[in-house]
Amino acid sequence: MNQHRRDLLDRDLECVAADLLKHDPRLSALDVRVRFDGGVAHVEGSAPDAADLAMLRESLGRLGGVLAVWDRVHVDGGAPRVVDLGCGGAKQHADNLGLDVRPGPTVDVVADLVAGVPFQDESVDQVFAVHVIEHLADYLPLLAECHRILRPGGVLHVLTPWWRHVNAVADPTHVRLLDVQTFKHLCRPDHAGRCWYPLLVTRDEATVFADLLPVKAGVGPAGEQRLARFFD
Template sequence: MNRRRRDLLDRDLECAAADLIAHDSRLRPLDVRVRFDGGVAHVDGEVADERDLPLLRETLGRLGGVLAVWDRVRVGGAEPRVVDIGCGDVKQHPGNIGVDVRPTPSVDVVADLVDGVPLADESLDQVFAVHVLEHLLDFLPLLRECHRILRPGGVLHVLAPWWGHVNAVADPTHVRLVDVQTFKHLCRPDREGLCWYPLLVTRDESTVFADMIPVKGPWTPADDRRLARFFD
């Protein structure tokens, strides 16, 4: 897709999101704004109650053409606690905590993700894993760590090259192929009972996007109807 068409689609999605928020009585009181970039919804603003966020994410994710919902919304005046694992030289937001094995100006915590993530249990609202999983022979231990450090209702945001695009094999440091169906396995309890709830899992012509919530606290595994929305 050329850049001009992508920009036009983003502007159309912004109009659709604004219309949705203005006319949905559940969302109208929320002080939020939505901007789209490459099909990803970037939401900022403030809500009074964290229970408003799942509804906002779910409703935006139902718009056709939305690939992911990334919100940086204050709850009761408090900024979200967000970490970028494997951030390299660029964090998704300057206020995020950057974690990487290689020290750069963007890295706040130097750590090898193979050894785990040196952060406390349920201490985070969101985790970004942008172009990380394809570099790991076994990424399941890292996802278990993400499950551990996210609070109930927190969100894991994953980006990875889609296996059918040349980007997946053009980089010799990529050691795993990723598809939307890769995440279906993660949405059923494993041997340890760990499970993810799919908030939005999709792809475009080059990239797989997954927004997932750890199943713990009030969250329960997705039923078959929910899984059928994203997976074969």
């Protein structure tokens, strides 16, 4: 898809999102702005409580053409605590906590992801793993760490090359290939009983996107109907 058409589709999605916010009474308590970039919804603003934000995420994720929902919404006046894993030289938002194995101007915490994530249990609202897990021979321990540090209702955002696109194999530091179907496995309990609930799992021509909730207090495992929305 060329950039001009992608831009037009983003503007169309913004119109649809504006109509949704205007006419859906379930979202009337929200004071948010929605911008689209490459099919990803970027949401900023405020919500009175977590249930309102959860409804917004679910509603936007149901719109055709939406690849992911990345929000930075203040809930009940509090700013979210967001971690960028393997941030390198650029974080997804300036206020995120950047974590990387090497120091740099955007890195707030220096740590090797293979050794774990140095945050307390249920201390984080969102985790971004953008072009990270394809570099790890075994990424399941890292996802277990994300599950541990996320609060109930928190979201893990994963972005990784789609296995059939040249970007997946062009970088020799990529050691794992992933597909949308890879995340079906993660939405089943592992040996420790951990699993993820899929908010949105999809792809475009080059990239796989996954927005996942940790299954813990208040969030149960996905049923077959939910799994069928995203997976074969």
